[in-house]
Amino acid sequence: MARPFAALARWLAATLRPLGPCGQSGVIVGMLVGGLLVIHDVIEDGIELGPGDFIAYWIALGAFGWLVLIAIFTLFVRWPLGSIVVPTFVNAALVSGLTLAVVAAGHLYPVGFFVGLLVGLLVGALLCAIGRWLKGSDHGLY
Amino acid sequence: MACIDRRPRCGVATTPVIPEPLSKFIAAIGSIWGIITALLAIGKALGAVSVAGGVISIGGVTIGTAAAGGALAGAAAAVAMIVIIGLYALDRCVEGRGLAECIAGVVTGVVDSFDSALDELLPFTAMHDRVDVVVKSRYWDVVEDGQAFVFCTDHEPPKRSEIMRCYFFDRRVCDAATGAQIGGAVGAVAGVIAAAAIAAAIGCATIILCIFALILAALVAAAAVLAGALVGGQIGKATSTNDAPTSSGGGTIAVGQLVTVHGNMQRREHDSAANVMWWSHSAQFHGDSMSPQPFSYCDIDDELTMDGCPAPVVELR
Numbered sequence A: 001m002a003r004p005f006a007a008l009a010r011w012l013a014a015t016l017r018p019l020g021p022c023g024q025s026g027v028i029v030g031m032l033v034g035g036l037l038v039i040h041d042v043i044e045d046g047i048e049l050g051p052g053d054f055i056a057y058w059i060a061l062g063a064f065g066w067l068v069l070i071a072i073f074t075l076f077v078r079w080p081l082g083s084i085v086v087p088t089f090v091n092a093a094l095v096s097g098l099t100l101a102v103v104a105a106g107h108l109y110p111v112g113f114f115v116g117l118l119v120g121l122l123v124g125a126l127l128c129a130i131g132r133w134l135k136g137s138d139h140g141l142y
Numbered sequence B: 001m002a003c004i005d006r007r008p009r010c011g012v013a014t015t016p017v018i019p020e021p022l023s024k025f026i027a028a029i030g031s032i033w034g035i036i037t038a039l040l041a042i043g044k045a046l047g048a049v050s051v052a053g054g055v056i057s058i059g060g061v062t063i064g065t066a067a068a069g070g071a072l073a074g075a076a077a078a079v080a081m082i083v084i085i086g087l088y089a090l091d092r093c094v095e096g097r098g099l100a101e102c103i104a105g106v107v108t109g110v111v112d113s114f115d116s117a118l119d120e121l122l123p124f125t126a127m128h129d130r131v132d133v134v135v136k137s138r139y140w141d142v143v144e145d146g147q148a149f150v151f152c153t154d155h156e157p158p159k160r161s162e163i164m165r166c167y168f169f170d171r172r173v174c175d176a177a178t179g180a181q182i183g184g185a186v187g188a189v190a191g192v193i194a195a196a197a198i199a200a201a202i203g204c205a206t207i208i209l210c211i212f213a214l215i216l217a218a219l220v221a222a223a224a225v226l227a228g229a230l231v232g233g234q235i236g237k238a239t240s241t242n243d244a245p246t247s248s249g250g251g252t253i254a255v256g257q258l259v260t261v262h263g264n265m266q267r268r269e270h271d272s273a274a275n276v277m278w279w280s281h282s283a284q285f286h287g288d289s290m291s292p293q294p295f296s297y298c299d300i301d302d303e304l305t306m307d308g309c310p311a312p313v314v315e316l317r
Helices: A001-045 A051-076 A081-104 A107-134 B020-044 B067-091 B118-123 B135-146 B171-202 B207-238 B298-301
Strands: B050-051 B057-060 B059-064 B101-109 B129-135 B162-168 B257-270 B274-288
Touching: A001 A051, A001 A081, A001 A107, A001 B020, A001 B050, A001 B067, A051 A081, A051 B020, A051 B207, A081 A107, A081 B067, A107 B020, B020 B050, B057 B067, B059 B067, B067 B135, B067 B207, B101 B135, B101 B162, B101 B274, B101 B298, B118 B162, B129 B135, B129 B257, B129 B298, B135 B162, B135 B257, B135 B274, B135 B298, B162 B257, B171 B207
Parallel strands: B162 B274
Antiparallel strands: B050 B057, B057 B059, B101 B129, B101 B257, B129 B162, B257 B274
């Protein structure tokens, strides 16, 4: 069962390599956030987010994305927590907020997963580019 | 001591290095979450999924919306986690295609499998036994092949030397990975049930409460899979054999030994995109090095003039 996914993982690694680790982090957060939006929209038969709900919703999704990234980078990639806690926070906050904003504004809940993927890709790639410009290096999360 | 003029090409590979686990997570989350959410959206559009009075009907099966949401989020997280464990098992236990290569030098380090606490916590992530060899300068082209990342010693030039990582297959690693897959599957069933129950208990009285329930359901299911993988992996490891890296003569490889290693060379993301032996098929022992530590190729080139690698045939004209 794992072999088709292994082939997909190799293709993704080659295709997404130029994004860097921060770009790929953005894609992970975007897919998870967008996917949860789809599930929530289906079980609620349509969501309407008021201004008061948006901030709380964003905080919940952003915290979830941040937690997932911290778990991935500390348990699996095994980078020190201190080196990734701020970059992952920035990444998760921006990707989750923008995904939520685009999905809510455009009533794009049924395709929230793909919106999240795209937003994560773009935001992550932008953060990587900013990081490289600031540090002049491809190492680390930024 | 005969150091050469050429400097070793140490450090950064010419292409960006992506941490190995990220592509696994993207493949698993992208495919599983993509499929599940696409099916849900299409099912709702076609009327196969409908919601009325706090109850959701999926293909004729009715369930409370909160429980359904918890089960869906939990299933997506659990299946993605199982796929990730499967990808690790495939990576660790399938040799794959590479180049048949040979290197010789002195052993500068031996790293046992399961050498960290995280390997015990996540048994499917453990690596095979690794032997680091400071190679003779003659084999620098092998280590550098394909513009790979190159590990080097901390010497200043001209003594700075290139290191080849040689992995030796350890049955414990694959038995632990198999155990983790089985344990993870068991954990997934329990995790999805728990996820549905937790989401139903929290309920979807408000939008915020509902998304909190879905998030918690996903986290609980993923944690259940990892817990199952921990138990299953430890059982697999405990019931297996710990294979130490050995030479053809049967002796265990140790630091300071002069060796020739034949193996399958691959470029691996786990090793910062360096060329490594994955796996080493055989190792010849040529005695213990009398050179001072830390070892340098300058001494090893002189000490190990005759190694076990095929010598290039020089055509006389």
